Amino acid sequence: MAVTIYDIAREANVSIATVSKVINNSGRISSPTRDRVHKVIDELDYRPNLLASAMTSKRTYTAGILIPDIGNPFYPDVIRGVEDFARQNNYSVLLCNTDDNLEKQLEYVELLKQKSVDGIIVAAVAASPERLIETLGDSLPTVVLARRIKDPNQQITFPSVVVDNFRGGYLATKHLIENGHSKISLLGESLHIESSQERMRGCIQALEEHFLALHSVEFCTRNLGFEGGYNATINLLKKTSPPTAIFADTDLLAFGGMKAAKELGYRVPDDISFIGFDNTALCTIVDPPLSSIAQPMYELGQRTMEILIGKISGLSVPELTVLDISLVERQSVKRITDV
Amino acid sequence: MAVTIYDIAREANVSIATVSKVINNSGRISSPTRDRVHKVIDELDYRPNLLASAMTSKRTYTAGILIPDIGNPFYPDVIRGVEDFARQNNYSVLLCNTDDNLEKQLEYVELLKQKSVDGIIVAAVAASPERLIETLGDSLPTVVLARRIKDPNQQITFPSVVVDNFRGGYLATKHLIENGHSKISLLGESLHIESSQERMRGCIQALEEHFLALHSVEFCTRNLGFEGGYNATINLLKKTSPPTAIFADTDLLAFGGMKAAKELGYRVPDDISFIGFDNTALCTIVDPPLSSIAQPMYELGQRTMEILIGKISGLSVPELTVLDISLVERQSVKRITDV
DNA sequence: GCAATTCGGGTTAGCGCTTACTCTTGATTT
DNA sequence: AAATCAAGAGTAAGCGCTAACCCGAATTGC
Missing domain, CATH: 3.40.50.2300 (Response regulator)
Known part of the structure; x- marks a missing residue:
């Protein structure tokens, strides 16, 4: 089997709590002990089991993203932005293509909940999101990308990131x-x-x-x-x-x-x-x-993930983020001189 | 808190083991008991926590996929194939863009291992995969997409799915x-x-x-x-x-x-x-x-995921799958008549 | 009619971590 | 010198499940 926190504790002559503390940089640990534990961790090439960690800490460092279809050329860049920002913050992202189909959306949200994701990005959701809002609930951090979801009852609102x-x-x-x-x-x-x-x-x-x-x-x-x-x-x-x-x-x-x-x-x-x-x-x-x-598709993705992580971490985040847009001139527009 | 298996057990007057058995369709349960448990599950809208389930069963129903860059128009279809097949088999997929960068690849493999994915799809990996092979090890089911990895030492081989x-x-x-x-x-x-x-x-x-x-x-x-x-x-x-x-x-x-x-x-x-x-x-x-x-990009993705799931499930899978290719005529080729 | 199965279910020990709490020391305060 | 306190580390209780094992009752075989 893989090496566990117990192995490290034994080899370093400390308790598993101590090992946990040095890994997570929490609690008070003297530097000699800290060094000793780190040394053993390196020697045994120990990697904490994130599943077990998530069980107790309630954080999976995983987010889900719902998009209509990755085949749409609009999304790859967005996703890239999401993923890059995620990785820089130790997050992974679970990709879900929904084809703009409500049933698939609901199914995925349920699945993501069961997998205990920390949050969800919902991209370009359909016009009538009542049921989606309902299954999302208010306990799961959610950010909406490229759309605004207006809850008719004003019960729940989600931060959104859109383009102007x-x-x-x-x-x-x-x-x-x-x-x-x-x-x-x-x-x-x-x-x-x-x-x-x-x-x-x-x-x-x-x-x-x-x-x-x-x-x-x-x-x-x-x-x-x-x-x-x-x-x-x-x-x-x-x-x-x-x-x-x-x-x-x-x-x-x-x-x-x-x-x-x-x-x-x-x-x-x-x-x-x-x-x-x-x-x-x-x-x-x-x-x-x-x-x-x-x-700015890449940035759209990035910002959305940034806000999601903010929300997960309990920070207060902007309800609406509007990204700017710009003109790229090429050769398909001709100047007309005659009136 | 969310409803757990204990709540179901209590309400249905059975043990948690029984509940687990009816959920997973394992063991022997009489149909009256089964129905009763199901009824309570429905009433309380219970969804098993997949994290906890994975802790003991050692299956996360999650796979990772390493691709160079989702921005490359080759991949969206492939990914769609992977994801669709995954979903049909209760799997989710964790997307990892590596930019064909070895360090990123290794980092991701380690991360995916820590997250206890059941398997990994490696798409279009670089030419010299020694270190990748090494970190992948032989315990993590892996399938290679659109490339063949030849281990110089012939120690480990991975099934691959390619196009002719x-x-x-x-x-x-x-x-x-x-x-x-x-x-x-x-x-x-x-x-x-x-x-x-x-x-x-x-x-x-x-x-x-x-x-x-x-x-x-x-x-x-x-x-x-x-x-x-x-x-x-x-x-x-x-x-x-x-x-x-x-x-x-x-x-x-x-x-x-x-x-x-x-x-x-x-x-x-x-x-x-x-x-x-x-x-x-x-x-x-x-x-x-x-x-x-x-x-056949979509099929490429599908077949790869199919083989991965096969491998995860301990089935014997083909070492090499070659998908066929075809000509699509449009208007960029002109017939030359004169010699 | 009695041993051997089978059926239907319960007990319980983890999986590998985090965290609240406790305990021991040595330093500080008054 | 007695009381207080903080630093550094350990104890142990789970998180929500699965699965190996156990056990009584009903069924079967001969």
């Missing part, structure tokens, strides 16, 4: 306007998604500040990705008055849009400009490289 | 040949990577079967991604005799290559054809859509 989607929409549109565009259309994901709504609001705000109106709008129907963007853009461009620039809710949508435009004989960006959202790695790969609004 | 890279290289090249190409160049990742070597071997084999030779080769130097592909392709095309088709080790490399080709005035696929490897989601997004060799 409104400002993102604003920046994107302003960039288009500053490049001389006035016929600006919105290629939206869905009006049922909060972030999508916010981006649209930002877009409209920028437009209004310049006494402009949205030229046209199109939302995705079935598919919310590349294909959806393709189809919606076809609609946008086939209208009697097509736009000169399109602000897409998502890079993926923009990619689909660019494909549609090209197929309809438009040159990008000469005939039509595009700007995306998310600044995924793919932006540099497509032709032309897509200008996009960058979300 | 040789056949992939062969298929890609054959596809090019069948489309009339004879000036075929290889855009390789690195000769230090086993999969890269295998793909090249397959490529050469296909060529030889048609009495052809590799037209030229170029490997990446600093950057192994988009940029590396871009630079290497510039070299390839600036030679006195440029190829008519390029087989890239990786989709990302092919994307970089396509960009380089376009910039040098080539039309893709009219002047030069490209075929990639990995069949990432991006293939449909670029222009033209990239033909590629598809690896």
